[in-house]
Every structure is written in structure tokens, then in C-alpha cells.
Amino acid sequence: MLEPMTAKQVVLAEYLRARRSALKPEDVGLPPDPQRRVQGLRREEVAERAGISLEYYVRIEQGQNHRISEQVLDALARALDLDESGRSYLYRLALPSPFDTRPVRPDHEVSELLRSMLDQWAGTAAVIFDRNQDLLFVNTLAAALSPGYVVPGNNYVEMMFGTPAENRSNERWRDTASDTVAALRFHADPDDPRLQQLVAKLTPDPDFAAMWAAHEARPFSSGLAPNFVEGYGWVELPFQVLDVPDGLFMNVIVCEPDSPAGFAIEHLLARLRAPDEFDESDAPQSEASAEAGAEPSAAAR
Template identity: 50%
Template sequence: MTSDASPVEKSALASFLRARRAALTPQAVGLPVDANRRVRGLRREEVARLAGISAEYYRRLEQGSGHQMSLQVCNSLARALRLDRAGMAYLQRLALPDSEARYEVHQGEEPPPDLVEMITHWDHTAAYIIDRNQDILVVNDLIRAVAPGYVEVGNNLALMQFEAPPELRELPSWLDGARTTVSRVRYYGNPSDARWQQIIALLLEDDDFRRMWREHEALPLTSGVAPNYFPAHGWVEMKWQILEAHAGLYTVVCYGIPGSVGERALVELRAALLDGTAQLPTPGASTPTSNSRLAQYRGSGRRGLGEDGDRGDGEHPRATD
């Protein structure tokens, strides 16, 4: 396995710089087009010139042989690579690790009681709370009914995303959701965090994940569309939106566009829950992907590995974004 695919890369900064350089074209940065050009993306010398730094210094950055740099150089590189605000923040986190408290993963902490109370009492909105590692910490009844056996406390969104069977992976919304999942695991991941290492090590066995991981996209949580299955409607695309109500914790709200099949399916499900005709899943409920490779890690949450390597029997999950 190459260093690009390693759970704890030799240098995430080097990998990110290489990926972003490869993704740029000369036209995008105002350089003349050469019909005989064989280099994918920009050359190292071109990035260095655009950033106003020496080619040798930039070469060392991409090789991971030390990356001490000033904020000024970091910002110059961000401009040269045409990074947006999120990309610049991610680059600064990699290049200037001591400049701020970088990671707020709530290991062993309980979410604020008021936030938990709000989510669990929302009977009209399907919602749940995750941390930076994409572990599910809090769920309400409606989201459990939307994704029975999947969206449960202790499950992990990234692992669930890549549990999807082949027929689901053919949907454009799954591909978009998978790319979003990989980019946010990159953006928020702390390579020194044991839980993050466990998640990435498992996912690197998946061909789709490995391909996306090498692209080194890094984006924060925002919004998107994901397929969810409703017996009366089949696979229905639901929208999701992220609300950061507490540092390091993210509330995921799932809803249907007004007038859409998704809205109708959600309204019908809520009514069925209220009148008792729909039941919530029991712990350990079977799902269409119960026999998948990753299903054995359901419910392992942030407990980590035991001395014998066991992660626990777990309960349930599914890729809702």
C-alpha cells in the first residue's frame, strides 16, 4: 500500500499539495497552454513561482521532508493553488499545527444535555448528532424510523456509506454522498486520533474509498442529498443540512423538499409513528447490509479496540448523507 493510502500518512500536507497541484490546469491560473505538455496539472516550479517561493523549498514540502512555514507562505500557497476558504483553513491546519486548538473530537464526553433534549423531542424533524469522526452520538425517533437499523447511537456515517450494496452505488446520489463523506473525514480528521485511524484503516479496504481518498478532497460539513428507502415509495432522495450547535458536534437534519416524494414519505412515516402503526427497530435489527464486511463494526462507536482486537458486536447503520 502506498503512502497516499496509508491510514496515518507520512505527511498529509505533502499529499494535499500534490493532489491540489494535479487538479489545477494551466488555464485555471492564467498560464499559457502547451499542446505538448505531458504533466498532469501544474508543475512544481509553476506552483512555486505563483506562490513566490523557491522551487526547491516547494519540492521539499511535497516530499514531506519537513514543512515549517510561516502564515504568509501558507496563504501564498493557498492563493497559488486557488483554494477556497475551507481549503485554506485545512491547509493552515496541516501546515501550522500549533497555531490553534485543531481538533475538538468529543472522546468520552457526553453531548450537552440541552442539545440532546432538543433533538430527542423533535418529533416533526428527522435529526441526529455526530462528532468529527462521524460517529453518531444522539438520534431521535423519526430518523431511526427513516433509517431502521442504520442511524443508531454508536454507528459511524463513513463506515455506513461504504456498506452500500452494488445497486445503491450505481445511484448518482450515492456517489455524491460518498465523495462528501470522504472529503469531510479528511477535513476534520486528526491523524493522531486512534478512532480516526481505525475508521480509515477499515475503509481503505474498499476500492471506491481508496480512489476517492487519493484525490485528497477536504471539505467541511454543509448539506447534500442522500437516498433512503421507504417501503411504500422505494428509494427516495432526502435532503440533509448540518447545524453546528456546539463546537465539534454537528446536528444533521434530514427533510424532503416541499411537494416532493421525500416530503410525503416523511409525513406519512411521522403519522405512522404517532398512531403506533410504525414500530422503531429493536437493537440488533437485521438490515439489507447486515452481512457486509463493515456491518460487524456497527455500534462499536468510539470505544476503540480491546486487547484482543475485538470492537464489540455492535448494533446497526446506513449512509444517510
């Protein structure tokens, strides 16, 4: 009798099938075949490239193999042309990890020391969140950047797909949403009930469903995010995501002083220091300020 598949084995099987389907024959040096009826590579082509038997590969792809050696994983990563992030994700799905042994904690706690440190960063916006992208702690400047959205208890992925359908047509939204979903898949634990709850809630959204089914997996990194600053307008804010203790992450907005982003932060700080004295008519307005809407800022991620 076959042993029941764990959530990780199910995801591993799905990931291998998705990566196989995403590869074109010409991507791996095979001649294009107009008669090919399979999207991507065939199972036998992956098995041959990895130097393993077709039967063994089929068992892995069907989640029936419970122990895979690092040598085989390395061969599969090469066969599927995985980048460093994809290789890391493949290893985490297939090999035992700390997620399998550490006790489940329903709620992460941000240490008082870390909270105190971020509160003292008066000129730096910072947010602490977990592997499911649930926000745990938000300092004053970060809360002011996206009032009503970036607050503890909210979730980055839910906020991203809370954007109305009519505002999703631009390429920037799709890129940011894709990165958000890829980071959720890369960092979250498939056995975590919170992840399962989040995915079930968002799957009816066709954009989320398509991005989740693509099985892209990338870690949090850095980049530019458009953000509407009240009284200033739209501005690109540079962000960097850092690891912090207890498996948590910190998103930090880091701006050069004499840059549009730096001016926007200074404008917001002036509002926070003296809200009753600040004159909006003196604030510079970006050309895009008229486009401000009700959707959440992308600077959250």
C-alpha cells in the first residue's frame, strides 16, 4: 500500500510538472518538433537529461518517492534548467528541513528589542512580516506611507489582490504581483495551515490562480515600488527585504537624501512632526498625483 502523500510531496510533484511544461525543447538544445503534442519537455526527455530511469522520474513526479538523494536533486535541477532560487526551492521541498521538526507557533512575536529599534528609526520606514506575508509590526513612518493598508494583521498578498480588476492592466502591477506570489511560494511551508487558508481564499481570483499555478518560486529581494504620498504624489520608493531572527523578514524603504523618493519621505516626516502647521500648498506635487486612487501602495513590497 502506498504511503499517503504529504503536502510537500504534492507540491514537489506539481513543481516538477510545472517546470517541465515551462521548458521549450529548444531551451535545452533539442530540435523543435511541429508534431509535438506535449507542452514543454516529455518525461522521458527530463529523465534522460538527468541520467535517471523514466520509471524513477515518473515516481518522483507523481509524489511516490519519499526519499530522493541530493545527487538526484542536483541532476533534476540541471535537467529542468533551474536557476539558483528554483534549485533552493526544489531542495527545500524534497529534503527534511527545520519546518518539519520545530513546533508550530500560531502567532509569531516580534521581540521588544526589535520593536524598540524600529521605533527609533524615525526617518526609515520598516515593516516586519512572516513567511506567509502576514504583517506583524509596522513602525510609524511605514504606517504613514500607506495609511489603512500597512497595519499589523493585514497580509501583503491579500492587499495586492485587493486591487480592483480595472487597475491591474499595467505591467508594473503584474510584475509586483508575480514577485509577491513567487515569494509566498518560495518561503512558506506547504504544510502550514495558514498558507493553505490563504491560498484557498485567494484562488477564486483568476490572476492569483494563474500566478500560483505557474509555480514560480523566488525569495524576497529588493527593487522599486510606486507609492502615493499624500500631498506629494506618486514616487518610486527603493525597498530592501532582510532576514531577521525567528524566520521573519523586514522590509525597509531606503532612500537617497536628494532624490524624488528622499524628498517624498522628508515631506511625509514634516507632516508627521507638525501636522497642524504643515501647509500642503508648499509641498511639491508630482505629475502623477492626479492618478491617485484607492488601491494600496506597492511600496509595501
